[in-house]
Structures are given as C-alpha cells and as structure tokens.
Amino acid sequence: MSITTTAVTAPAERRSAGLEQRIQDAPGRFRVMTGDRPTGPLHLGHYFGTLHNRVRLQDLGVDVFVIIADYQVLTDRDVADRLGEYMEGMLLDYLAIGLDPARTTIFNHSAVPALNQLLLPFLSLVSVAELSRNPTVKDEIAHSRQSAVSGLMFTYPVHQAADILFCKGNLVPVGQDQLPHLEVTRTIARRFNERYGAVFPEPDALLSSAPLLLGTDGTKMSKSRGNSIALGATADETARLIRGARTDTDRRITYEPETRPEVSGLVLLAALCLDRDPYAVAEEIGDGGGAALKRTVTDAVNTLLAPVRARRAEYAQDTAYVRSVLRAGNERANAVAEETLAEVRAVMGGVL
Ligand code: TRP
Numbered sequence: 334m335s336i337t338t339t340a341v342t343a344p345a346e347r348r349s350a351g352l353e354q355r356i357q358d359a360p361g362r363f364r365v366m367t368g369d370r371p372t373g374p375l376h377l378g379h380y381f382g383t384l385h386n387r388v389r390l391q392d393l394g395v396d397v398f399v400i401i402a403d404y405q406v407l408t409d410r411d412v413a414d415r416l417g418e419y420m421e422g423m424l425l426d427y428l429a430i431g432l433d434p435a436r437t438t439i440f441n442h443s444a445v446p447a448l449n450q451l452l453l454p455f456l457s458l459v460s461v462a463e464l465s466r467n468p469t470v471k472d473e474i475a476h477s478r479q480s481a482v483s484g485l486m487f488t489y490p491v492h493q494a495a496d497i498l499f500c501k502g503n504l505v506p507v508g509q510d511q512l513p514h515l516e517v518t519r520t521i522a523r524r525f526n527e528r529y530g531a532v533f534p535e536p537d538a539l540l541s542s543a544p545l546l547l548g549t550d551g552t553k554m555s556k557s558r559g560n561s562i563a564l565g566a567t568a569d570e571t572a573r574l575i576r577g578a579r580t581d582t583d584r585r586i587t588y589e590p591e592t593r594p595e596v597s598g599l600v601l602l603a604a605l606c607l608d609r610d611p612y613a614v615a616e617e618i619g620d621g622g623g624a625a626l627k628r629t630v631t632d633a634v635n636t637l638l639a640p641v642r643a644r645r646a647e648y649a650q651d652t653a654y655v656r657s658v659l660r661a662g663n664e665r666a667n668a669v670a671e672e673t674l675a676e677v678r679a680v681m682g683g684v685l
Pocket of ligand 1: 367369370405
C-alpha cells in the first residue's frame with residue numbers, strides 16, 4: 334500500500350528518496366530531530382511509523398535528538414494529566430526498542446529553558462495569517478477537547494521550530510501530518526538567516542514510507558481511541574485486544590484496504606510484524622476466517638514484541654537509571670541550546 338500522492342506532498346516525497354541515499358553515503362552530516370507528545374503509551378503505530386526508523390538512523394551513525402514534547406501536551410487540553418507516568422513509560426519504550434542514550438539525546442521541553450526562549454524571536458518572523466492557515470492546526474482545532482482555542486494551539490508549530498532549530502537539526506523524520514509544521518520551521522530558518530545572518534539550517538523532512546496502521550476498530554491507530562496495541566502491553570492484553578478487533582462476515586481472508594479496511598488492517602499488522610507481503614499473508618490464511626486471522630496477528634505481534642517487552646521490564650526495575658538517561662539528555666540539550674541562543678543574541682545585536 335503506498336501513501337497517497339498529492340500535489341502538496343509529492344515534492345517532499347521526491348526529496349525524501351534522494352535524502353535516503355545521502356544519509357547512507359554520509360550519515361555524519363545529518364542531525365535528526367524528532368519527538369513525541371507524552372499523552373499516552375506508545376503503540377505499534379508509532380513503532381512502524383517512526384520509532385523503528387529512529388533506531389535505524391541511530392545505528393547508521395546519524396546524531397539523533399528525541400524530544401518528549403511535554404509543553405505540546407497543553408495545545409488541546411487544559412492540564413497535562415498523568416504526565417510523569419507517560420514520560421516514564423515513553424523513556425522505557427525508547428530504551429526497550431534500542432535507542433541508545435550514548436548515541437541518542439533524549440530530553441524534554443520544560444527542562445531546556447534556552448530552547449523555549451527561541452520561541453520569542455521566532456514568533457516575530459511569522460504572520461498571524463500564516464499561523465491560522467496551517468492545515469494540521471486547523472484539524473487539531475476541529476478535534477480539540479477544549480471549549481476555547483488557546484494561543485498555544487496557533488503558535489506551537491513555531492515552538493516546534495525551536496525544538497528543531499535549537500540543535501540545528503537538518504533532518505526530521507515525519508508523517509504527512511507534520512509536513513506543514515516542517516514548512517513553518519523552514520520558513521523561520523530562512524527568514525532568520527536573511528534578516529540576521531546565517532545561523533540555522535533549513536531542515537528536510539524524511540517522510541515515513543510505512544503505511545498507515547489501523548487500530549483494532551478499523552480506524553487510525555491512536556492513543557486516544559482505545560484501539561491501539563501499546564508496546565508495553567502484556568501478551569495477554571494484546572491477545573484480548575486483537576480478539577475484540579472488528580472483522581467482517583466473509584470467511585475468506587484477503588488484503589483489500591479500500592473495501593475491507595478492518596480485515597486488511599489486521600493482515601497488514603501481521604505482515605509488518607512478520608516483515609512479509611500482506612497479500613501473501615492473506616493468501617496463506619485463505620478460508621480460515623477471522624479466528625485464524627486473529628491467531629496469526631496475535632502470534633506475530635507477541636513474537637515481535639517479546640524481546641522489546643522483556644527489555645522494557647528490565648528497565649522498569651531500574652527507575653534510577655531511566656531517570657538518569659533523561660537527566661543526561663537534558664544536560665546535553667541545555668548545553669546545545671545555550672550555545673545556539675548565544676549565537677542568536679550575537680547576530681540580533683546582543684540586546685535580546
Ligand atoms: N508534533 C509532534 C507530534 O505530535 C511531536 C514533536 C514535537 C516533534 N516537537 C517535534 C516532531 C520536533 C518532530 C520534531 O507527534
């Protein structure tokens with residue numbers, strides 16, 4: 334299944350293909366910057382969409398920065414509830430999938446003041462009209478749980494530009510929904526450099542080639558929809574979730590994402606876990622029906638995640654270590670952010 338190509342995303346897709354080659358050739362020239370909002374447990378959609386790719390880039394020798402975007406939690410809700418729990422779970426997931434703190438810097442917004450300070454000069458470089466046109470922000474406003482839209486909702490893409498530019502990240506692995514934000518970052522970098530002098534790179538998007546993973550109800554797998562399989566779930570919880578997944582009445586299992594989204598979503602999940610072609614997986618199950626399909630999916634997911642879950646459980650025993658990973662990441666991020674802020678102050682005339 335390929336990502337739908339539109340006039341907007343086609344250039345980014347073309348650039349991504351060329352980039353992949355340049356990364357292979359010279360990984361040391363790239364600094365990857367990416368991250369997640371701590372709004373719930375990371376799940377298989379994250380794993381195939383982005384987490385897996387971060388480990389791959391790290392292992393290729395790219396310098397990777399990963400932000401736990403705690404301030405971004407406040408874009409569409411009034412309080413960041415269970416923040417500590419979600420952050421700790423996220424750290425466990427990162428470590429369990431193979432992010433290595435010796436090579437990857439893991440940090441969070443609220444621990445890096447100099448990063449946040451970049452928001453001010455950056456806000457001066459974009460217009461209110463530009464902020465209100467952002468299609469991802471519009472979509473989030475439509476689905477927001479707040480009665481009133483906060484100023485942070487409109488400005489968080491600029492804050493995200495600070496996430497990326499404070500460390501001069503030049504490569505941002507993203508899904509399609511994040512492309513408008515990356516455009517904001519590129520615009521800010523370009524305008525800053527034009528106005529004050531060359532400080533920032535114009536980062537490139539590295540579009541994920543992973544197909545969209547559906548949840549157990551046949552809609553997009555999402556933390557908030559109760560349809561996702563968390564990396565940290567137990568094998569039994571996983572089996573239960575998959576047993577309750579929606580299928581249809583046709584016993585013959587096929588891979589037809591357009592006409593049979595629920596069944597095809599399950600086939601795709603098994604295929605991704607097994608690293609096989611979804612058509613071949615469907616063919617093999619044949620007339621076995623929903624029960625056989627669910628057995629295949631459950632086995633595939635639990636087999637793939639068994640070592641991840643075992644490592645996760647080990648790290649969970651050592652919270653002192655897990656916390657020290659974030660502390661060290663924040664220390665490095667602070668050093669980098671202060672250096673960038675000093676440069677920004679200097680070119681802006683030393684007054685800010
Ligand atoms: N907005 C991203 C999301 O919701 C998370 C994020 C915050 C991010 N800062 C970032 C992603 C910087 C890439 C780069 O998933």
